[in-house]
Amino acid sequence: MSKKSLTINDVSKASPILTKVDNEDLMPLPWNIKEKESKDIAEGIQNDYACILDDVSVLNIPKPKTKEEEQELVDKFISGMKKSFSRTDNWTFLTMLETTMENCAKCNTCSDACHLYEASGQNEMYRPNYRTEIFRRIYKKYVKKEPFSDLRNGKVDLNWRTIARLGEMSYRCNICRRCAQACPIGADNALVAREIRKIFSQEMGIAPPELHKGGSVNQMRTGSSTQMNAMVAKDNVEFIDEDFAEETGYEFHTPWDVEGADILLIHNAGEIMAWPDNIAAFSIIFEAAGLSWTLSSEVAGYDSINYGVFYDDVQYARTAILHAQAAKKLGVKKIVLAECGHAHKALTVIADRVLPEGLQIPRESCFPLLRDIVKSGKIKFDPSRNNFPVTLHDPCNVTRLMGIIKPQREIMKELCPQFREMVPNGPHNYCCGGGSGFAIMHRNNIGDWRNKVTGRKKISQILNAFSDSRGPEIEKYVCAPCSNCKGQIRDLIEGYELLDKEQLTYGGIVELIVNAMVDVNPGFINWEEF
Amino acid sequence: MSLFVYLITYAGIVIFCAAVLKRIISYINNPMHVRWELYPVPHEGGGKAEYGGSYLEEVDWWKKPRETSKINELKVMAAEILGLKAVYEYNRPLWFVTYPFHIGLYFTVMFLVFLFIGSIAGLMGIEALTIMAIVKFTGPLGFILTICGAAGLLYKRLTDENLKIYSSIEHYFNLILFIVTMGVAVLTWLFVDPDFVMAKTFIAGLISFKLTGISNPLFLIQIFLIVATITYIPFTHMSHFFMKYFLYHDIRWDDKPNIDSPETNAKINVVLNYPITWSAEHIAGHGKKTWAEVATFNPEAQTEKEQ
Ligand code: SF4
Ligand code: SF4
Numbered sequence: 001m002s003k004k005s006l007t008i009n010d011v012s013k014a015s016p017i018l019t020k021v022d023n024e025d026l027m028p029l030p031w032n033i034k035e036k037e038s039k040d041i042a043e044g045i046q047n048d049y050a051c052i053l054d055d056v057s058v059l060n061i062p063k064p065k066t067k068e069e070e071q072e073l074v075d076k077f078i079s080g081m082k083k084s085f086s087r088t089d090n091w092t093f094l095t096m097l098e099t100t101m102e103n104c105a106k107c108n109t110c111s112d113a114c115h116l117y118e119a120s121g122q123n124e125m126y127r128p129n130y131r132t133e134i135f136r137r138i139y140k141k142y143v144k145k146e147p148f149s150d151l152r153n154g155k156v157d158l159n160w161r162t163i164a165r166l167g168e169m170s171y172r173c174n175i176c177r178r179c180a181q182a183c184p185i186g187a188d189n190a191l192v193a194r195e196i197r198k199i200f201s202q203e204m205g206i207a208p209p210e211l212h213k214g215g216s217v218n219q220m221r222t223g224s225s226t227q228m229n230a231m232v233a234k235d236n237v238e239f240i241d242e243d244f245a246e247e248t249g250y251e252f253h254t255p256w257d258v259e260g261a262d263i264l265l266i267h268n269a270g271e272i273m274a275w276p277d278n279i280a281a282f283s284i285i286f287e288a289a290g291l292s293w294t295l296s297s298e299v300a301g302y303d304s305i306n307y308g309v310f311y312d313d314v315q316y317a318r319t320a321i322l323h324a325q326a327a328k329k330l331g332v333k334k335i336v337l338a339e340c341g342h343a344h345k346a347l348t349v350i351a352d353r354v355l356p357e358g359l360q361i362p363r364e365s366c367f368p369l370l371r372d373i374v375k376s377g378k379i380k381f382d383p384s385r386n387n388f389p390v391t392l393h394d395p396c397n398v399t400r401l402m403g404i405i406k407p408q409r410e411i412m413k414e415l416c417p418q419f420r421e422m423v424p425n426g427p428h429n430y431c432c433g434g435g436s437g438f439a440i441m442h443r444n445n446i447g448d449w450r451n452k453v454t455g456r457k458k459i460s461q462i463l464n465a466f467s468d469s470r471g472p473e474i475e476k477y478v479c480a481p482c483s484n485c486k487g488q489i490r491d492l493i494e495g496y497e498l499l500d501k502e503q504l505t506y507g508g509i510v511e512l513i514v515n516a517m518v519d520v521n522p523g524f525i526n527w528e529e530f
Numbered sequence: 531m532s533l534f535v536y537l538i539t540y541a542g543i544v545i546f547c548a549a550v551l552k553r554i555i556s557y558i559n560n561p562m563h564v565r566w567e568l569y570p571v572p573h574e575g576g577g578k579a580e581y582g583g584s585y586l587e588e589v590d591w592w593k594k595p596r597e598t599s600k601i602n603e604l605k606v607m608a609a610e611i612l613g614l615k616a617v618y619e620y621n622r623p624l625w626f627v628t629y630p631f632h633i634g635l636y637f638t639v640m641f642l643v644f645l646f647i648g649s650i651a652g653l654m655g656i657e658a659l660t661i662m663a664i665v666k667f668t669g670p671l672g673f674i675l676t677i678c679g680a681a682g683l684l685y686k687r688l689t690d691e692n693l694k695i696y697s698s699i700e701h702y703f704n705l706i707l708f709i710v711t712m713g714v715a716v717l718t719w720l721f722v723d724p725d726f727v728m729a730k731t732f733i734a735g736l737i738s739f740k741l742t743g744i745s746n747p748l749f750l751i752q753i754f755l756i757v758a759t760i761t762y763i764p765f766t767h768m769s770h771f772f773m774k775y776f777l778y779h780d781i782r783w784d785d786k787p788n789i790d791s792p793e794t795n796a797k798i799n800v801v802l803n804y805p806i807t808w809s810a811e812h813i814a815g816h817g818k819k820t821w822a823e824v825a826t827f828n829p830e831a832q833t834e835k836e837q
Contacts, residue, residue: 007695079809088804091561091821098560099777103770106696107628109621124695133696154698181568184616185770186777191566205810217812221830299831314806314813317825334590348586352788353564356802356822357795360788368589403569403584403785427569427582 006124011134011165012157018125018165020054025121027456030463031470033496038448045444050164054125056449058171058208058441059200061164070160073204077163080203081143084195092313092354096191101136104129104187110179115430115457116172126453128179128189131169134162135192170196171208174438174454175310176396176431194436197311207311211437215307216315220322223299224269225307230297236272237279237295244280248514249521254283257330258294264332265293265366266323266347268340268483269303270440275486277524281510282338282366284520289373294330301326304343309350310437320351324359334362336369339508341395341482342435349402365398367481370513371407374414380518383415388475390416390512391465393458393489394429395482403427408481408509415516418469422461432458432480434488450488451495459492462504472503475527481509503527535750536741542757549764550772557776561804562797567785572606574785575599579606584785592789603783627686631679634712637672641665645726649733665726670719673712680708704766711755718752 006019023035041051050061064070083089084097108129111117116126124130137156141149173193180188201207219225237254245251271278286293295302300322308316327335337344348363392412398404405426412419433455466476480486489506498504505527515524570582575597578584585591609615614632617625644664651658684705687697723729728749735742788794802822808814818824
């Protein structure tokens with residue numbers, strides 16, 4: 001079906017798929033960089049799951065095999081939708097959902113703000129309001145039961161295809177809320193995507209395996225979504241300490257379970273496995289600044305991830321409570337979130353009205369603290385060690401959703417002589433394309449889709465930021481101070497072969513800080529190890 | 531006929547107020563929601579609002595006094611209300627038609643307000659020439675701008691393929707209703723009541739309950755249409771004209787932190803004791819009944835122990 005002819009009611013039609021983004025539709029990229037061929041969705045997947053939206057399957061909705069199963073899918077969804085509008089079942093977001101349902105003017109002002117809509121060549125399915133409109137029409141007719149709903153709100157046929165496609169469509173959005181920022185009314189299409197995800201998870205028990213089984217469930221079971229239990233995490237960090245002490249010539253030791261410390265630092269445990277230099281850099285900086293701090297070996301206390309923010313309020317609340325309990329047990333004065341955007345948002349802002357009395361330990365971002373350390377004069381820096389082009393990616397959760405904009409820039413300006421901004425940036429940034437859980441998904445052709453569609457705007461922003469420094473002879477660095485963003489940007493750089501061709505690498509902000517520390521051997525950041 | 535139109539007007543005013551109040555009360559009575567703010571938040575003080583910053587940019591932010599600025603907030607509101615800034619920035623082609631429509635409505639509201647004041651003045655025996663001059667200016671301007679804007683919006687919805695997909699019969703009906711209502715208002719102004727004397731008499735009659743007989747049919751049709759339109763608005767998405775206040779102030783800009791706030795803690799206590807009935811196994815499978823029970827229970831740790 002051509003993207004142009006897509007209407008709302010097409011979602012319920014018996015076509016094999018609703019739409020597809022062809023290569024010729026895609027937004028052009030700067031520098032004529034080479035597009036990789038995307039894989040097709042594997043056949044086995046198509047047999048087992050309802051792959052009827054497009055050429056990707058993120059949610060993996062089991063394909064109904066009988067008429068009864070088809071009806072069951074519809075009934076369960078409607079039952080969940082009713083709960084979304086219940087003041088007790090959905091006290092968390094009812095107000096935002098209701099106001100978005102009732103006040104949207106259907107003016108499409110939000111469309112062009114969406115990087116997926118733009119990257120896909122304005123494919124209708126990616127328009128922020130498309131999935132919301134389907135959801136709204138179902139709600140008005142089958143849950144709110146508005147008289148003359150078809151006339152008033154428009155028609156949508158309700159069948160298993162509508163539901164399966166709507167569910168899958170909720171995973172064609174990064175929940176970055178850039179569209180919400182553009183809305184003149186204050187409606188929020190990102191929220192609707194998340195509410196659909198919630199119905200699938202909380203009512204129907206369907207969620208992407210990376211987020212639920214392999215994510216929040218693992219975290220509650222072993223302490224971390226990486227499946228590292230506390231002992232393994234401690235061993236790994238000890239190894240990181242030794243390894244990096246040798247490499248940097250700077251003796252340090254990461255403290256664990258220090259009762260009464262000022263700070264409980266919580267990393268995204270994925271860093272321990274994928275980016276040990278980030279763990280080491282935090283420890284070096286905190287030790288050099290003489291802070292009273294600790295890591296925790298409690299369940300979830302050493303892994304800040306809270307995938308519930310992407311798909312499930314209950315898993316969210318459970319995880320936030322585990323984090324707070326870990327801090328309470330140690331009696332620390334505050335929790336500091338390391339470089340993980342969604343963890344920032346989950347524990348500092350959303351948890352503010354979820355954590356009960358007794359668990360409300362103060363929580364803050366690492367960026368202001370790092371800025372203060374850099375500016376304090378406690379550590380000696382040589383900014384010339386960072387004399388290569390650096391640009392900064394703003395994680396949506398930290399900037400648009402928390403307003404933490406300046407501290408990162410103050411560090412950059414202090415330590416990176418060739419710092420340049422991406423355009424746009426700060427609260428108006430574009431998502432990296434890994435937001436809302438996609439960054440950790442590599443299943444089937446999801447990685448290809450992330451490179452081709454969701455990360456397209458970001459890679460084009462990155463390339464534009466370095467337009468004065470092209471070529472493999474100039475080493476360039478994308479600072480992405482968030483684990484998920486970092487994963488996505490790593491995949492973009494790999495996918496477009498930009499390390500070899502452009503000497504483009506990536507990392508967090510603490511790596512840049514340590515790279516400029518006089519007391520540390522030069523070369524903490526290098527372009528050989530990726 | 532005249533009496534009937536008077537009665538319709540009273541009924542319309544009552545229904546309008548009741549519908550607006552119902553929406554507001556239902557909004558206010560919703561349970562506390564989680565924080566979901568979106569930056570830039572314009573009341574952030576200390577120059578932070580300009581670049582979209584927040585108090586969370588400070589170490590130990592909970593120990594520091596929060597700088598806020600009502601002036602900044604008012605500036606942003608003024609640009610949004612008077613200039614429709616978001617549409618101007620993000621959807622310029624639409625702005626050219628939606629702006630006259632909204633400004634036309636603002637002028638029409640001003641017209642009604644000043645007509646009301648003029649009528650009260652008239653009842654008190656004051657001529658209020660300036661007030662009536664404003665009425666004579668704002669009324670026709672408001673009617674004509676609204677017609678132009680509504681016609682432009684209708685044209686866009688009918689011809690723009692992207693908008694068409696999202697437009698329902700209600701959208702077309704609403705715009706035609708505005709065109710017809712304001713069209714009749716223009717005709718009445720041109721041919722029946724150029725100085726709004728009849729309108730002033732009608733309003734004075736409404737206020738004083740002296741239901742003076744007005745027999746001009748076009749005038750009565752105009753009143754009927756205006757009342758019908760006003761009464762209808764809060765039942766549609768156009769309720770955003772007052773709900774936007776809450777969408778901005780209570781959701782988008784609600785960045786109030788919970789620093790040992792007894793009021794917020796009491797609300798947290800209420801919501802955590804709400805029952806929870808979501809059916810998925812990981813929620814319902816453990817016999818826990820309230821949010822507090824479910825959220826403080828780690829089913830996976832339990833499973834581990836049991837194994
Ligand atoms: S969400 Fe806002 S911008 Fe988007 S269509 Fe609705 S009213 Fe317009
Ligand atoms: S939240 Fe982001 S990705 Fe999702 S529709 Fe809005 S702008 Fe697009």
